[in-house]
Structures are given as C-alpha cells and as structure tokens.
Amino acid sequence: MKHRRLFKHIHLLISVLFFCLSVSFVFAAPYAPPKQPGIKKLTDIELLPKNSGTIHIDIIDGHTSDKPTAQDNKPKTEVTTPYLSEKAIALAGFILTKEVAVGSIVKILDDTITVSDNGVVYIDIGVEKGAKKGDRLTVFSNQRIVYDPVQTVEGNARQSFQYSGNFDYWGNKRNNESRELGESRHLLNEPAKKGLGVLIQILGTVEILEPLNGYSRARVIRAHNDIQTGDLLMPYEAPATTRIVPVKADKKIEGRLIAFKEERITGIMGDIVYLDRGTRDNVQTGDFFEAYNIPTMKVSNAYDDAEEVRSFPPQVIGKLQVISTRKSNSTAVILNSQKDFTIGQRVRYKTID
Structure with a gap:
C-alpha cells in the first residue's frame, strides 16, 4: 500500500512538472505579427522619375528655394514655371533702344536723400506738358550702355547714340576724355563697338497729386528700390506678370547673350541676362532657351601647313527662361548651368517637351 501511494504521488508530481514546462514554452515563443498584404519591402520601392513630384524652384529677388506646391491640372501644352516677384522683374530691367524719358524727379519734399512708398516728390512735368491729377509715371534709372559682343562699326572712333535729349547715355560726353559713361578705355586702332541700347532699371511708380505750372507734386505709390533726385520718368507701364506660363510652340530662334545685369563677364544659375x-x-515671355557651345579643333595640313578648323556637334551647357520682352531684345534668368555663361554666348529656342 505504501509503495502504491508513493507511486501515485510521483506520477502526479511528474504530470504537474510536464504541464508547467508546456505552459512556459507557449508563453516564451517569439511574437510573430500577422502578415499585411499590399506592403512592399524597402528594396521593392519604385523610385519616381526625376521630373515627377510637386517640388519646383522659386526665384525671388535673385535667390532660389525649394517650395512644395499642389499639382495643377493644366493642359500638356503649358508648364508651370518659377515664380518671380514683381520687384524682381522690375529690378531686372531691360534694354532701351531709344530715349523714352519725359521728365525727372527734381526734389523730395522732406529733403531726404531717397524716398520710398508714400513719399512725396516734385517732378519737372507741369500742366503745360499735359500733366493731370491722377496721371501715373514709371520711375527708372540708366545703368550703362550695352554693346554688341560680336559686331563692330567702321572706323576707330567710338560711335555714340545721337538722340534729341540731353542725357549722357544718349550722346553727350561726361568728361574730357571723350568717353561715355559705361564705355571702357579703348586701344589705338581697336574696332569701334556697335551700341545696342541703354540698360535701365525700373525703380517704381509715381502718381500726380497736384499739377502746376512748370512742375507737379506727386506721390510714390510703388517703390521697388530707393528713388532719388535725378531719377527719370517715362510713360506708365503696367508691372509685368509674376506668373509666367510658357506655351508650347514650333519655332526656331537663334541668338546671343549680350549682357549680364551686373557688370561681369560670366554668369551662373540665378543670374539675370x-x-x-x-x-x-517671335520671342514671348515664358520661352525657354538653351545655351550651347560648338567645340572646334584645328587640324594642320601636312602638305601646305594650312590649318583647317573642324566643328563638332553643339554642347548644351544650360537653360534660360525669358521673363520680359521688348521689340529687339529680352530679359531672361538662368535656370541651370553646367558651365559659366559668357558675353556673346550662343542661345537657341527650346521647345517644351
């Protein structure tokens, strides 16, 4: 009897031990989360094409920054382009091929050196010139003369612009060296450069408050930069649009870069040209141009020592976009550049892909 009772206790103890071990294995097993269909592994993620997405580049006052935008459902013939502020376009300016000044600012009411928004000035346009209350005029300043980087004129003497007004940029000499402002010293027998026009900068807009005899009192209603005595006035031009949308077109236009906004000999991305x-x-605001070079190589002839210049296919080095146009020239911004642009750089119209 004692042996049977002992055996039962041992059997019971073994059963309890096995039960405890089985329970511990169940709770100690690693957790495996349920599989979720439709989720790809990191290595299976497909990358978007380079030009896809909703990021575009803002160019505001010469600076660039990435800015997310919502996708717009526009026709395929149009492409949303970089945003430029009204101030940036105005200060970019353009090249005038004839004199347009009708007057100037002769005095600032508060006798300050410069004036900005809401400042009061006096202009030398009065009732005898047709000035009326509410008339608006565009304020601008001459920057420098722009010369053709390729063409020259006959003779060794510099040829200046001969227009009716008494402005230095349009024919009058500024000093006793017989050089115009913006004209570099030239060497003896150096071919005279052909003048293309005068680069100007739009400074703002004034509105006539009180027309008088010989002058008028006006208020600055928009100032893109400091306005001062001596700045010029021309008939009012509405501010350029700040949203430039190019239209796909089939045209062939070849041209050259003739100047940079700043007085420099090379330019890179973000520069105004x-x-x-x-x-x-047939150039329109929003048009794209690509800058290119034509690589060449000189090959010598073994028989007569003559050299032959061989040309290779064009090498595209960057892209530009037109932000404003005039009759014979246009203002553009460099969107990207693989090499520095130079004065005289070849450019050609680029169709929207």
Whole structure:
C-alpha cells in the first residue's frame, strides 16, 4: 500500500512538472505579427522619375528655394514655371533702344536723400506738358550702355547714340576724355563697338497729386528700390506678370547673350541676362532657351601647313527662361548651368517637351 501511494504521488508530481514546462514554452515563443498584404519591402520601392513630384524652384529677388506646391491640372501644352516677384522683374530691367524719358524727379519734399512708398516728390512735368491729377509715371534709372559682343562699326572712333535729349547715355560726353559713361578705355586702332541700347532699371511708380505750372507734386505709390533726385520718368507701364506660363510652340530662334545685369563677364544659375532677340523675332515671355557651345579643333595640313578648323556637334551647357520682352531684345534668368555663361554666348529656342 505504501509503495502504491508513493507511486501515485510521483506520477502526479511528474504530470504537474510536464504541464508547467508546456505552459512556459507557449508563453516564451517569439511574437510573430500577422502578415499585411499590399506592403512592399524597402528594396521593392519604385523610385519616381526625376521630373515627377510637386517640388519646383522659386526665384525671388535673385535667390532660389525649394517650395512644395499642389499639382495643377493644366493642359500638356503649358508648364508651370518659377515664380518671380514683381520687384524682381522690375529690378531686372531691360534694354532701351531709344530715349523714352519725359521728365525727372527734381526734389523730395522732406529733403531726404531717397524716398520710398508714400513719399512725396516734385517732378519737372507741369500742366503745360499735359500733366493731370491722377496721371501715373514709371520711375527708372540708366545703368550703362550695352554693346554688341560680336559686331563692330567702321572706323576707330567710338560711335555714340545721337538722340534729341540731353542725357549722357544718349550722346553727350561726361568728361574730357571723350568717353561715355559705361564705355571702357579703348586701344589705338581697336574696332569701334556697335551700341545696342541703354540698360535701365525700373525703380517704381509715381502718381500726380497736384499739377502746376512748370512742375507737379506727386506721390510714390510703388517703390521697388530707393528713388532719388535725378531719377527719370517715362510713360506708365503696367508691372509685368509674376506668373509666367510658357506655351508650347514650333519655332526656331537663334541668338546671343549680350549682357549680364551686373557688370561681369560670366554668369551662373540665378543670374539675370539679356538676349539680342525680342518680339520682332517671335520671342514671348515664358520661352525657354538653351545655351550651347560648338567645340572646334584645328587640324594642320601636312602638305601646305594650312590649318583647317573642324566643328563638332553643339554642347548644351544650360537653360534660360525669358521673363520680359521688348521689340529687339529680352530679359531672361538662368535656370541651370553646367558651365559659366559668357558675353556673346550662343542661345537657341527650346521647345517644351
């Protein structure tokens, strides 16, 4: 009897031990989350094409920044382009090929050096010139003369612009060296450069408050930069649009870069430049141009020592977009550049893909 009772206790103890071990294995097993269909592994993610997405580049006052935008459902013939502020376009300016000044600012009411928004000034346009209350005029300043980087004129003497007004930029000499403002010293027998026009900068807009005899009192209603005594006035031009949308077109336009906004000899992405093609050449605001070089190589002839210049296919080095146009020239911004642009850089119209 004692042996049977002992055996039962041992059997019971073994059963309890096995039960405890089985329970511990169940709770100690690693957790495996349920599989979720439709989720790809990291290595299976498909990358979007380079030009896809909703990021575009803002160019505001010469600076660039990435800015997310909502996708718009526009026709395929149109492409949303970089945003430029009204101030940026105004200060970019353009090239005038004839004199347009009708007057100037002769005094600032508060006798300050410069004036900005809501400042009161006096202009030398009065009732005898047709000034009326509420008339608006565009304020601008001459920057420098722009010369053709390729063409020259006959003779060794510099040829200046001969217009009716008494402005230095349009024919009058500024000093006793017989050089115009913006004209570099030239060497003896150096071919005279052909003048293309005067680069100007739009400073703002004034509105006539009180027309008087010989002058008028006016208020600055918009100032893109400091306005001062001596700044010029021309008939009012509405501010350029700040949203530039190019239209797909089939046209062939070849031209050259004739100047940079700043006085420099090379330019890179974000710089403002001027092209020698305008509306008469079918250039429109928003048009894209690509800058290119034509690689060449000189090959010598073994028989007569003559050299032959061989040309290779064009090498595209960057892209530009037109932000404003005139009849014979246009203003553009460099969107990207693989190499520095130079004065005289070849450009050609680029169709929207």
